[in-house]
Amino acid sequence: MTELAAVKAALKTQAVETPSWAYGNSGTRFKVFAQAGVPRDPREKLDDAAKVHEFTGVAPTVALHIPWDKVDDYAALAKYAGERGVKLGAINSNTFQDDDYKLGSICHPDAAVRRKAVDHLLECVDIMDATGSADLKLWFADGTNYPGQDDVRERQDRLAEGLAEVYARLGEGQRMLLEYKFFEPAFYTTDVPDWGTAYAHCLKLGTKAQVVVDTGHHAPGTNIEFIVATLLREGKLGGFDFNSRFYADDDLMVGAADPFQLFRIMYEVVRGGGFGAESGVAFMLDQCHNIEAKIPAIIRSVMNVQEATAKALLVDRGALAAAQREGDVLGANAVLMDAYNTDVRPLLREVRGEMGLDPEPLAAYARSGWAEKIVAERVGGRQAGWGA
Ligand code: PSV
Ligand code: MN
Numbered sequence: 097m098t099e100l101a102a103v104k105a106a107l108k109t110q111a112v113e114t115p116s117w118a119y120g121n122s123g124t125r126f127k128v129f130a131q132a133g134v135p136r137d138p139r140e141k142l143d144d145a146a147k148v149h150e151f152t153g154v155a156p157t158v159a160l161h162i163p164w165d166k167v168d169d170y171a172a173l174a175k176y177a178g179e180r181g182v183k184l185g186a187i188n189s190n191t192f193q194d195d196d197y198k199l200g201s202i203c204h205p206d207a208a209v210r211r212k213a214v215d216h217l218l219e220c221v222d223i224m225d226a227t228g229s230a231d232l233k234l235w236f237a238d239g240t241n242y243p244g245q246d247d248v249r250e251r252q253d254r255l256a257e258g259l260a261e262v263y264a265r266l267g268e269g270q271r272m273l274l275e276y277k278f279f280e281p282a283f284y285t286t287d288v289p290d291w292g293t294a295y296a297h298c299l300k301l302g303t304k305a306q307v308v309v310d311t312g313h314h315a316p317g318t319n320i321e322f323i324v325a326t327l328l329r330e331g332k333l334g335g336f337d338f339n340s341r342f343y344a345d346d347d348l349m350v351g352a353a354d355p356f357q358l359f360r361i362m363y364e365v366v367r368g369g370g371f372g373a374e375s376g377v378a379f380m381l382d383q384c385h386n387i388e389a390k391i392p393a394i395i396r397s398v399m400n401v402q403e404a405t406a407k408a409l410l411v412d413r414g415a416l417a418a419a420q421r422e423g424d425v426l427g428a429n430a431v432l433m434d435a436y437n438t439d440v441r442p443l444l445r446e447v448r449g450e451m452g453l454d455p456e457p458l459a460a461y462a463r464s465g466w467a468e469k470i471v472a473e474r475v476g477g478r479q480a481g482w483g484a
Contacts, residue, residue: 100443103409107447109372110154110405112338112398113185113380116141117161119391120480122347122384128481129386133470136477138165139176140470144391146180147466151457152398153448157185159233159380162220164190164480170226184227186273186335186380189220192237192281200238202258203251203287210254217262224270231334231378232262233308235275239282239289251287256297263301272305273334273378274298277313280345291323298332306334310382311350311361312341321360328368328377335378336361338401347384349393351400358400359436362408371405384482391467395457399444406440 097105119141121130135141138160145158158177167173174184191201191213199205201213220232238255240246263272276294279286288294291307298305307327314320327333340346340353351358364370370377379401385393412431419428445455454460461467 103406104443104447104450106371106409107402107406107444108153108451110402111157111373111379112152112155112401113157113159113378114145114148114155114394114398115159115161115188115380115382116145116165117480117482118381118383118385118394119144120164120482122482123386130479130481131390133467133474134390134479134481136474136479138167138173140474141165141480142173142177142180142182144470146177146182147391147461147464148394148398149182151454151461151464152395152402153451153453154402155182155394155398157183159186159188160184160223160227160229161188162190162216162223170223174227184229186231186233186378187220187224187227187229188233188235189217191216192235197237199246200251200287201236203236203238203246203254205246210258214258214261217258218265221262221265221267221270225267230269231271231273232266233273233275233337233380234259235277235310236288237281239279239286240284241282242284245284248285251285252293255287256300259297259301259305263305266304270304271334271376272298272301273308274305275308275310275313275337277310277345278315291327295327295330295332303331306332306376308335308337308378308380309333310337310339310345311357312337312339312345312347312382314341320357321364324361324370325364325368328364328370333368333370333377335380337380337382338397339381339383347382349383349385349388349397349400350381351397351404355400355404356436358404359407362401362404363411363432363435366405366408366411367413371409389467392458392461395461399457402444403440406443407435407438410438410440411435 119135149155196209204210274294276288278289294307338350340348416431448455
């Protein structure tokens with residue numbers, strides 16, 4: 097196989113997971129703007145996700161969020177997804193929207209609240225059994241707002257205890273993916289604020305516990321690709337929640353704010369053996385489309401990930417290694433920048449053509465009439481939104 101053929105073959109195996117909540121209404125804490133045609137239940141979210149996969153060919157799974165996507169029969173929901181050509185992906189837990197969680201969930205000072213939170217996580221594993229999902233994705237809003245509010249060390253003990261109980265419940269082939277976020281909603285201490293804390297807990301738990309890197313969950317200037325390289329090296333990178341940030345956890349389209357950063361991340365993924373199904377690294381989106389049309393925004397996001405991946409795959413690794421060995425600073429940098437500055441859109445158009453897809457997913461989606469159809473048909477009922 098020529099090198100270009102190998103790059104194309106790799107791109108055809110790419111899999112980006114889209115989040116059910118991105119198809120619903122969302123906003124900032126100031127206002128949620130409703131859009132016409134938005135799904136009213138989990139099935140309609142899957143219908144939209146299936147369209148993203150139909151036009152991109154590389155978005156075969158959909159992440160669910162419990163209880164936002166609560167249904168009576170999860171096996172039936174998985175079957176419904178399958179009939180539309182997609183599968184159910186990670187199950188995202190929610191221990192941050194109940195009044196009981198004001199002071200935290202699995203780190204709460206009251207054992208009864210901790211019990212409630214852990215029971216929810218165990219319920220999520222039951223759901224994974226029914227849907228065939230492999231990953232439980234955990235993000236905790238736990239933390240404190242004021243110095244002295246709670247015992248920071250004890251909160252870590254409570255966290256470890258709760259996680260251990262859920263870990264013990266994981267079945268064969270199931271994983272626990274622990275996300276970190278440096279602040280918000282807690283402002284003084286956060287119980288899982290950084291990759292080091294997440295890594296320490298996952299290391300203690302065992303091989304089924306891995307870290308999720310949400311690209312929006314870092315302070316400005318953080319070198320995310322270094323974190324990626326380190327976690328991959330330790331076998332602890334479970335996956336990504338991709339999105340873009342300008343300020344904090346903006347949840348904008350991945351690759352919109354800083355495509356160069358996305359390329360650098362994808363280069364470390366490729367370099368560290370994190371690309372491809374056998375790597376176990378999950379490439380998920382975690383985004384909210386507040387003012388832009390949702391389905392095209394998700395298609396655009398998937399394409400942005402594809403473009404960054406194509407550029408990362410095009411890096412001349414041999415030339416780079418040679419320049420690095422020789423201490424050729426400018427030469428090494430030039431090899432990386434050559435790949436980044438390549439216009440990979442023609443290559444991706446070819447790849448799509450070879451996959452039997454329209455080379456222009458956004459134009460094909462616009463022509464498909466799906467946007468008009470859902471606006472006409474999804475009338476009445478309650479639109480899905482943040483919290484539903
Ligand atoms: C909140 O910050 C958050 O965006 C986390 O990143 C989760 O992954 C997501 O919500 C869904 O719960
Ligand atoms: Mn996330």
